[in-house]
Amino acid sequence: MVHRKGGGIDIGSRFHVVALPPDLASESLRSFDSFTSDLQEMARWLKDLGIKRVAMESTGAYWIPASSILQEQGIKVFLVNVSLAKNVPGRKTDINDAQWLQRLHSFGPLRNSFQPAENIASLRAHLRHSDNLIEYKAAHIQLIQKTLMLMNLQIHHVVSDITGVTGMTLVGAMIAGEREARILASFRDVPCKSSLDNRKIACRQL
DSSP states (O other), X not given: OOOTTEEEEEOOSSEEEEEOXXXXXXXXXXXXXXXXXXXXXXXXXXXXXXXXXXEEEOOTTXXXXXXXXXXXXXXXXXXXXXXXXXXXXXOOOHHHHHHHHHHHHHHSOOOOOOOOOHHHHHHHHHHHHHHHHHHHXXXXXXXXXXXXXXXXXXXXXXXSOTTSHHHHHHHHHHHTXXXXXXHHHTTOXXXXXXXXXXXXXXXXXX
């Protein structure tokens, strides 16, 4: 046995089941809700029993809060790939999964997945969020253009880039209720290639 004081946690969306070696505690199986206060109670319980490390599956994003709180208490978390910790075929329950993880972890065959340091994880989350915003931006621009076309507001005949200063000013003004063509034409920004006369003609078409 490699990790005599190792536990196993079956991660769920609403609650987590913790399994410990029977000789370490009279109550070797406990379930905890996924709320922060319950996770903190789980971490204190494991720490008081002298548990140094636990194994859990990387189930969705549900494991992240539990892992973070456990590591704050100095408990090492082994993040296990689900496919590498499958139990033998049969009746599957949360208790069985937790006990199976604990048993595998105690004998040491499980491999710990890479978990970046806190500063690297923050940077990675920031970069992923930035990429998502760029991707969402393109989709939202297309949605704006489609919505304008459905209302027959043909701004694309006036400006080439609807997200430019002139385009966004026109959209904002029309959302605010402005319908006068001369006033809309006066919102032309200096770098806009369309002349004021052309814009007046185009605005009459809106």
